[in-house]
């Protein structure tokens with residue numbers, strides 16, 4: 206047992222509070238991780254703002270990296286001391302989807318309970334109240350106990366922040382392009398919404414060899430950053446004039462529109478724009494997550510008549526144990542400039558301020574650093 210410092214929300218819709226919690230030793234199939242870095246993703250904000258209701262109290266954060274401090278029964282002791290990235294969707298490895306190799310659709314993931322595989326948590330307050338860990342990994346903490354299947358060793362030389370970003374934004378965005386959509390060499394691509402996830406779609410499109418990459422956002426600074434990551438064209442979106450944005454994306458792509466449009470916001474209007482900008486045969490890939498209950502619509506006749514497609518992409522179709530090291534190696538080889546996503550480093554106590562910036566659409570990726 207040890208005392209840890211963590212950012213906790215009492216329940217969805219409430220601000221984070223920094224608390225001292227008790228963390229029990231790892232049980233069978235579990236790993237104790239000293240957290241080194243944790244990114245602030247919009248999915249944390251969806252929970253913090255009550256768009257998605259999660260049980261509480263719960264430690265925030267799901268985009269993290271650390272070093273293995275100890276392992277429980279049945280876990281390879283060689284892991285101790287290794288730098289690791291954490292997957293936010295620890296696979297159960299036995300359900301039908303896991304057996305089919307589609308771990309991102311696992312129906313038995315402990316992440317669904319925000320607890321360990323046996324359904325219990327290793328975290329308590331001093332008064333004994335159990336505290337959950339968001340998606341089983343609650344990375345906004347100095348230490349965490351996580352399921353062993355969430356732990357992916359990183360190759361030597363990968364900075365902690367890069368490993369953390371591979372844990373969500375990078376795998377989600379790059380994977381949406383190279384795994385979910387399998388964008389072929391030479392295709393034209395547009396990305397609507399340039400946060401950490403959309404900028405990773407841009408990097409993924411560059412990695413795939415897209416011939417045009419059109420970066421679309423309301424924020425000019427984001428467009429500039431996308432240019433550093435491989436975007437070739439840009440459109441400054443006008444949220445009140447979706448028709449104008451669609452026309453600009455189409456004109457920028459030529460040939461009637463981009464072969465692929467990635468929506469990385471989770472907004473019904475931009476989802477409709479993603480579909481609306483497609484040429485016949487084009488594919489819209491929905492990566493952004495909406496509030497619960499929201500619907501998006503599009504005109505059905507041209508969609509069917511033009512043989513268009515819509516794909517939903519969860520976690521960039523990630524199989525963490527295979528894909529995380531590949532993304533890390535691509536970073537080391539200079540083919541995925543993941544570190545360029547980082548625009549701010551902060552302490553756990555500044556998390557609410559980081560959420561304010563994210564809510565205003567001003568952040569690429571803000572990284573909470575956990576002092577060693």
Ligand SMILES: NC(=O)c1ccc[n+]([C@@H]2O[C@H](COP(=O)([O-])OP(=O)(O)OC[C@H]3O[C@@H](n4cnc5c(N)ncnc54)[C@H](O)[C@@H]3O)[C@@H](O)[C@H]2O)c1
Nearest residue numbers: 247248398399400401402422423442471493494519520566
């Ligand atoms: N599918 C998945 O598995 C998965 C995983 C992680 C995150 N997500 C979701 O992806 C989304 C993006 O996450 P993020 O962390 O990059 O968010 P973010 O808030 O950092 O980025 C959103 C971007 O969209 C831009 N934007 C907002 N409204 C716009 C509009 N009308 N037109 C054009 N641009 C607009 C903002 O300026 C900002 O740059 C969130 O919904 C998040 O929950 C999905």
Ligand SMILES: [Zn+2]
Nearest residue numbers: 246248373374
């Ligand atoms: Zn995320």
Ligand SMILES: [Zn+2]
Nearest residue numbers: 297300303311
């Ligand atoms: Zn499973």
